[in-house]
Every structure is written in C-alpha cells, then in structure tokens.
Amino acid sequence: MSGRLLANLRRPQVIGAEPAPNPRPAPRNQLVAGEAAAGRAGEIRVTNLVKDYRTAIGTRRVLDGISFDVGMGEKIAVLGRNGAGKSTLVKLIGGVEQPTAGTITRGLAMSWPIAFSGGFEITMSGLDNIRFIARLYGVPVDDAVASVDEFAELGRQLLMPVMLYSSGMRARLAFGLTLAVDFDCFLIDEVIAVGDQRFQRKCHDELFVKRAHCAMILVSHDSHTIRTYCNKALVLKAGRGRVFEDLDLALAIYNTL
C-alpha cells in the first residue's frame, strides 16, 4: 500500500492547507458550514476544500469550496458528471494528494478506496502483503490472514507473488484486506463488489450488512445503490458541491447535470 493511503489514524487528524487565495463562498444552505478546521472525534469533516492543478494553459480549479461531514454510521453518496471532481475528492480524502486549501478532519478510521490494489508490493506474496498491512494497522496477523483467506478464497495462491495474480485475484485480495482492518469509514470509488455473481453477493453482505454500522463515502453512478444505502448525497458540479439530505432531489439534479 502506498504510504499516503495508509495514513489513517483513530484520533482526529487534520490534513489541510492554508485558505485558498480566492475562495468563493460555499453554496448556501449547505449542511456543513465551512468554518473551523477543528473537527470532533467520530466524524469525517471536510471544510472549504479547494484543489487546483497547474496545467499547460494555466491553473485549473477542480474542487472549489467543498464542505461536508460524515458521522459514524452515515453514508454519503458523491454524485457528479465525469470531470466534476469525484476522483480528486477521493484522493484528497484518502490522503493520496494534498488540498490546495481547506481542511479534512479525520475523526474516524478511514479505509483506502475499496478494492484498490495499486498499493500492493507486487514482488511479495499475497500472504506477506496481508502480514505487512496487519502489522501496519495493528491488527493481529493471524486474524488478518484468516479473515482475508476466508473472504478472498485464494487458497494456496496466497503464497504466490502478487505480480502473478490476475486482476480479479488482486481485486479479491484488496477487498479482503480492506475488510480485515477494523475501519470506521469506508471510501468507495465506484467498486462495491468484485468477482462473479456469487462473490459479488458476498462482497455486498460483508460491506453493507455486516458493516452497516460503519460510515461510507460512496462515489457511484448507480441510483439504486445510492437510494438503498445512503442517507445523504454530495452533488458536484464544475468543482462546486452541495449536500442534499433529499436523495430524490440529489439524483434528479445529478441526472440532468
């Protein structure tokens, strides 16, 4: 796993930057006012988040004053057209990138994106990767190995280097590893299940039934999934964002963005 992706702690942790040079006001009536960076334990708080990228034709603001919070057990959908800033937001929340301005307060143990397999050390076996992550997160190694082994159904292939895994095997290993750590909040970027139909049901049960008490930040285009599991939605448009508790309204807006 990349060092940044694993940078999650149980105590409130503030990652951020100075206020943007020209932050624009957040949309009115937003559920979370963009004020102090100090968040409380037991929630993820994103405040006035700004992300600029330098391009050949100048600075491009991808996120502009995004604010929202997610408490324990809450599930927020992130909606937006391609290019609206969803993946950038996931990267910022996951700690992969730093914001240009604004703060992210992590008062919950936050996962890396579900099924994210880019952080494996591919020369190591699947088993060694599990052991490494378990030690890094303070999870009893035997418990982690047993958990991933049972979930991923990779059997003796866990002894093989990850570089020899198919993409499906890597996804199952990554999914299993995410579930092996006792996260409070899961970061889900589109992928909520991997494998065949039977394995997808297993993923679904593990994530949404057994971990129904956990918070989730769910980037998805699937209105059924959002209506079923989320209790609010952040709609992104042209880098701007607004949180809606009315999911029907949020989806209606999203469908005509």
Add this chain to the structure above:
Amino acid sequence: MLITTFGPPSAFTQWSMYLMRIMTDVTLRDVDYFAAPTIEELRNAWASRTRQHVFYFSDCPEWAVVDVFQRAGAPALVVCEDAADITGFIVRERSMTWPWAVRLTDQCLTAIADLFDDKRTLVIHRSQRLSFETFFRAIADHFSIPLTNSDLVEILSRIDADHSLDPSMSMETPLLSKWPHARREGYGLADLATSRRPIIEAIHAPLREIVRGRTVARHLWPRELFIPGGRPEEVLDKPIDLVGPARCIVYGPYLHLPRGTWRAQMNFTVDGNVSGNQIEIDVFQNEQTDRNTFPLPTAGRFAALATFTVHDPRDAIQIRLMLKEGAIEGVLDIDDVVVERAGETGFTAVS
C-alpha cells in the same frame, strides 16, 4: 338584418345585451340569436339560421371572426367599461383568482382591439352614463333598426313590469340592482388587496388605450403575472431558487397582444450561479415561435430577448424560461418583461 355585437364579460355587457335582446324582440321580432367565438362556430350557426334577422354576440372572438365582420363592412357594436371593473366582475361572478381575471380581461379586450378604431363600430362605454332612450336610439340609428316611441315604451315595460323605468333614466341604477356582482363604476376592484392594484394597473393601462382606439407600442408585463415552475397556483413574487434538476423555472404570463411582430425583453437578476448553467427562453403561442439558449452568468442583471409574431390576439402568449442543467446553487429573479412592437404582421386575412 345582421346585428353584430361584442363586449367583454362584464356587468355592463350583460346588461346591454339583455336590453338589446328585448329591443330586437320588440322591433325586429323574427331574430336568431347566437354566440360564436370561432369562425367554425360562426359558419355552423350561420348555416343553421332559420329567421330573417341575426343577432350575433361574442365576448372573446378569434381574430378570423373579427376579420370577417370587418371585411364585410357590417356595422358592429362594442359595449365596454373600464378594465378594472371588468376584472372585478369576473373575480366575483366566476370565482376566479385575480391573475386569471386580469388575463381574461386582457384576452377579451385585446381580441376586439381592431374594432375600437373601426369607423363602422359604435362603442358604448359605461362611463358615458347613457339614458335608456339615448342607448336604444344610438343602437337603432347605427344598425338602421326602426324604433318608434311606442317600441321604446314596450321595451321598458318588458324590462320592468312595474313600469318604474323612464326613458330618460340612466341605465346605471337598474344595472346595480339587477346584477348582484356589479359594482359602482370605478369600484370594481375595491375588494382586492391594494398591494395587487399596481400589478393589475400595469396590464390595464394599455387596455384603456386600446379601448380609446389608440395603438399601443409598449407593454410592461409585471413578474407577478408569471408562474413559478411546478407551482401553478402561485404568483411569482420572490426570487427563484435554481437548486434542482433541469426544468422550466418560470412561465407565463398568458397575456395577449394585438396582431403584429413584437419583441419581448425579459429582465432578470442572477446571483450565486458559480457552478454555471444554460438557460433557454422560448415564446409559445399555440406553437413555439422563438427560442434562444445562452449561458447563465454567475451574477448580475441581464436581459433575454425574443421576437415573435402574433397572428390571433385571442391566443395567450407564454414565455418560458428553462434551466437546461441541474443546479446546486444560485437564484434568479425576474424583474419584468417589456414588450415592444417590432413591426406589422404580413399575414393575410382568412376569407
């Protein structure tokens, strides 16, 4: 003989038509009465006539009907009263809300706009406060109806069996006693909240000019005559929150204009539209007549223009403002719509 009459739905019109029916019954006797607001209904009524004389009335004729009578060179009568009294009467008699009563007043007066400056039209206005005799004599002269003194006595006795009416008596007094929804002239809107009167006045002012036979080149349509999208029972009296899916955010005013080409300028203010959007404005009058799409600015005061041609004044004009994308922020406030004449219509008459 063809007796052609028009008048908006008002107490004075109903009273006048009641009096004229009795007059034609007494003087012409063999009369077919019909009301036909469309050319199709007029054809059918004409084809089924069985009597020597025809008494025609419409309170809101389509343009083709007006055109037929004007081209025939037939004398016509228009009875009328002040637009405010018409609107007030419609509110009371039809239990209509004031915006729709204003629209109906506008429709009926605009539909007969061409007749007010036609030399062959006799316009009798309530404000003239005619006596019965003057009223009947003026109409008889206009249509060449023989009217004797004994006819006049007979007409008045049929109006009131108690013989309490005198030919020199003003038509006004019996009107108020016989029409429960009628009010004294100038008091038609006395029951309405004073805050609404300037809005109604903006619509009525050009109608008064039309009734005087003048051409009106500029109309101001207040925002309160527009309807917020999805809330048809409301008037637009506050800024529109853009947050929501792509949709029609405002439409209306369902007002009317004389024939010709017009240019509408919708003035509006935008604020907080940081994430951007597209706005489409179109004009709909039985069919879409103009459409423009433009990016909605972040903030400021702007105007959207549309040009359209009115073929039939009876058809309501609908200007629609549509948000082309879902919005997560921003407000839009319609200030007003200024409509100015851009040219005459080139359309030929229906024959």
